[in-house]
Amino acid sequence: MVGIQEIASYIPEKRISNYNKKEKFGITDDFIKNKIGVESVAVKDDSEDCSDLCVKAFQNLQKKITIDKDEIDIIVVVTQNPDYNLPHTSAIVHGQLDLPQSCAAFDVSLGCSGFVYGMSVIESFMKCNNMKSGLLFTSDPYSKIIDVNDKNTSLLFGDAATVSLFSHDPVYVSKEFLFGTKGKHYHDLICENKTLTMNGRAISTFGRKLIPAEIMKLLDKIELSIDEIDQFLFHPGSLFMIKSLAHVLNLDESKYVYDILHYGNTVSSSIPILLEKQFIETKNKLLLLSGFGVGLSWGNAVIKRVK
Amino acid sequence: MVGIQEIASYIPEKRISNYNKKEKFGITDDFIKNKIGVESVAVKDDSEDCSDLCVKAFQNLQKKITIDKDEIDIIVVVTQNPDYNLPHTSAIVHGQLDLPQSCAAFDVSLGCSGFVYGMSVIESFMKCNNMKSGLLFTSDPYSKIIDVNDKNTSLLFGDAATVSLFSHDPVYVSKEFLFGTKGKHYHDLICENKTLTMNGRAISTFGRKLIPAEIMKLLDKIELSIDEIDQFLFHPGSLFMIKSLAHVLNLDESKYVYDILHYGNTVSSSIPILLEKQFIETKNKLLLLSGFGVGLSWGNAVIKRVK
Numbered sequence: 001m002v003g004i005q006e007i008a009s010y011i012p013e014k015r016i017s018n019y020n021k022k023e024k025f026g027i028t029d030d031f032i033k034n035k036i037g038v039e040s041v042a043v044k045d046d047s048e049d050c051s052d053l054c055v056k057a058f059q060n061l062q063k064k065i066t067i068d069k070d071e072i073d074i075i076v077v078v079t080q081n082p083d084y085n086l087p088h089t090s091a092i093v094h095g096q097l098d099l100p101q102s103c104a105a106f107d108v109s110l111g112c113s114g115f116v117y118g119m120s121v122i123e124s125f126m127k128c129n130n131m132k133s134g135l136l137f138t139s140d141p142y143s144k145i146i147d148v149n150d151k152n153t154s155l156l157f158g159d160a161a162t163v164s165l166f167s168h169d170p171v172y173v174s175k176e177f178l179f180g181t182k183g184k185h186y187h188d189l190i191c192e193n194k195t196l197t198m199n200g201r202a203i204s205t206f207g208r209k210l211i212p213a214e215i216m217k218l219l220d221k222i223e224l225s226i227d228e229i230d231q232f233l234f235h236p237g238s239l240f241m242i243k244s245l246a247h248v249l250n251l252d253e254s255k256y257v258y259d260i261l262h263y264g265n266t267v268s269s270s271i272p273i274l275l276e277k278q279f280i281e282t283k284n285k286l287l288l289l290s291g292f293g294v295g296l297s298w299g300n301a302v303i304k305r306v307k
Numbered sequence: 308m309v310g311i312q313e314i315a316s317y318i319p320e321k322r323i324s325n326y327n328k329k330e331k332f333g334i335t336d337d338f339i340k341n342k343i344g345v346e347s348v349a350v351k352d353d354s355e356d357c358s359d360l361c362v363k364a365f366q367n368l369q370k371k372i373t374i375d376k377d378e379i380d381i382i383v384v385v386t387q388n389p390d391y392n393l394p395h396t397s398a399i400v401h402g403q404l405d406l407p408q409s410c411a412a413f414d415v416s417l418g419c420s421g422f423v424y425g426m427s428v429i430e431s432f433m434k435c436n437n438m439k440s441g442l443l444f445t446s447d448p449y450s451k452i453i454d455v456n457d458k459n460t461s462l463l464f465g466d467a468a469t470v471s472l473f474s475h476d477p478v479y480v481s482k483e484f485l486f487g488t489k490g491k492h493y494h495d496l497i498c499e500n501k502t503l504t505m506n507g508r509a510i511s512t513f514g515r516k517l518i519p520a521e522i523m524k525l526l527d528k529i530e531l532s533i534d535e536i537d538q539f540l541f542h543p544g545s546l547f548m549i550k551s552l553a554h555v556l557n558l559d560e561s562k563y564v565y566d567i568l569h570y571g572n573t574v575s576s577s578i579p580i581l582l583e584k585q586f587i588e589t590k591n592k593l594l595l596l597s598g599f600g601v602g603l604s605w606g607n608a609v610i611k612r613v614k
Contacts (some may be wrong), residue, residue, distance in 0.1 A: 074486075080392050080393040080394075080395070081392065081393070082392075082416065084497060084498055084499060085387050085388065085389075085392070085416075085498055086387040086388070086416075086418060086452075086496070086497060086498040086503070086601055087387075087418070087493045087496065087497060087601045087602050087604075088387070088416040088417060088418075088601070088602065088604075089416075090488075090490075091488060091490040091493045091601075091602040091603070091604060092490060092493050093490070094488045094490030094491075095489075095490030095491035095492075095493055096490070098491075099488070099490065101487050101488065101489060102486075102487055103486075103487070103488055104424070104486035104487070104488065104606075105486075105488040105490065105602065105604065106415055106416065106417050106424055106428075106604075107415070107416035107417075108413055108414070108415060108416075109389065109392075109393075109395040109396075109413065109414035109415075109416055110395060110413050110414075111393060111394070111395075117411070117413055120432060120435065120436060121413070121428060121432060123435065124431035124432050124434065124435035124436070125427060125428060125431050125432075127431065127435060128427065128430065128431035128434060128435075129427060129431070129484055129486075145393075177436055179381075179409075179411035179412075179436075180408050180409055180410070180411070181397075181398055181401045181406070181408065181410055181411065181412040182402075182408060183397075183398040183399060183400070183401030183402030183403070183406065183412065184402035184405075185402075186394045186398045186399050186402055189393070189394065190391060190393060190394060191391055191392055191393040192391060196393070294393055294394045294395070294398075295394050295395065295398040295412065296398070297394075297395075297398060297412060297413075299411075
């Protein structure tokens with residue numbers, strides 16, 4: 001039974017405040033607090049790259065749990081802002097962590113749906129190749145591609161990385177996944193000429209219209225009602241987005257979390273940052289993870305606490 | 308039983324001859340024919356990008372087999388030269404092929420070991436998510452990053468793409484995989500500032516010294532002798548490399564193929580281009596696939612013909 005044994009994250013200390021941008025973008029305190037729900041975004045140091053954020057997340061993991069690096073069979077890095085396009089960032093992380101030669105390593109290119117996909121990728125790869133220990137990293141430093149004059153993106157996205165230890169001694173195991181793609185709309189969130197652009201309205205509509213139906217489809221598949229889910233970990237695109245999803249699904253406020261006020265939307269790291277906190281909240285047995293964005297792509301999963 | 312039902316490839320028609328570069332690089336006919344073993348490299352049209360090569364490979368697949376696109380559950384694109392870093396190329400291909408919304412899509416970032424890894428990634432993902440049909444693309448147009456004045460790389464790498472249909476009606480199924488990484492040596496093959504550089508000597512030594520031992524380890528694991536393998540499909544790094552591997556493993560010339568003379572080393576597409584031809588050579592039951600390069604990374608697999 002392969003699942004997640006432990007998670008750690010790294011959020012850089014440096015912040016850029018959205019309150020200093022009110023005049024520039026003609027926005028109000030209310031917009032910052034209650035519409036996007038991001039007061040400041042976390043930004044990595046210029047000297048750090050994607051792999052460095054992964055290594056720092058791993059160092060935080062080592063503070064929580066003893067890891068025998070020689071036992072790691074596979075590492076996967078989910079990113080769309082790698083150190084280089086070639087080689088893959090996982091190879092660099094492999095070298096920096098001094099992992100054994102027998103360790104498999106590859107990157108998965110996905111955005112906000114990346115953690116949910118990544119879980120299924122590493123779990124199934126480990127199961128089918130009889131592997132015992134694996135590390136799933138998420139690290140997507142959008143500060144590399146953000147235009148600071150773009151209101152649509154610069155108020156929203158923050159830098160972070162996470163690492164999840166997958167093993168045969170899990171705390172959470174996946175019950176079921178459901179994935180999907182609307183490739184014809186790929187242009188709504190794109191990085192051209194090293195600069196990110198987003199059609200915020202299109203992404204927001206996509207999330208609110210499609211994701212609730214996909215969540216119900218997943219729950220139907222495994223014959224669970226929405227009330228049986230203890231906690232919903234939505235990818236926190238923005239506060240408006242999450243509130244819309246909760247409204248459509250008729251969720252009580254106690255059933256979902258939104259806490260990116262002080263660091264921003266960290267793309268594929270957003271869900272594992274929320275999940276990390278669930279390791280302490282032992283009362284929630286069934287969680288629904290919902291990631292959606294770049295692609296356009298989505299991945300939903302129900303995971304179960306087993307200890 | 309998930310495995311490969313059919314393969315198709317697309318190699319662009321345009322060629323750049325290495326014979327026209329003899330003076331520029333101070334090389335001989337003998338060097339071209341017998342050392343690197345590449346007379347000309349295939350180059351895509353300027354108007355084509357990574358996703359376009361995938362679509363053309365898919366069109367060639369449709370000439371071989373009828374595909375109900377609505378039945379495709381997943382597509383994976385292996386590339387390190389995507390159309391954009393964000394979104395993933397698989398989303399663009401998904402849109403171009405008009406695949407259903409329920410189809411999962413992600414990219415895997417790997418180089419010359421990418422097809423062998425990709426096989427295991429898509430197979431295990433399909434098995435664990437109860438999927439019936441999947442497409443594994445390889446498309447890594449190195450012409451985007453080749454410096455035409457670099458002797459180390461411009462004589463060697465060619466453009467191509469392949470697509471493999473994975474289903475429950477396979478011709479080949481995998482028996483066993485073995486992967487590995489030497490991340491500390493990642494700098495030996497790297498793309499910085501949009502330009503590829505390669506430490507040819509280091510890559511060659513890595514291949515010749517490490518790969519034969521890894522192949523023997525894989526064969527030991529499944530208790531097969533080297534003589535029981537009907538055909539070895541090595542990633543054709545260069546003719547010198549393949550001959551060295553065959554020499555160390557003491558292989559008869561009939562046991563391996565080298566046919567990149569007229570199109571070059573096509574990175575992750577090189578092994579599936581060789582495998583495509585095995586669909587006609589029905590006498591070979593057990594194949595060993597060996598991919599190695601960027602990372603440094605390697606993946607070896609034994610696959611078996613089942614019909």
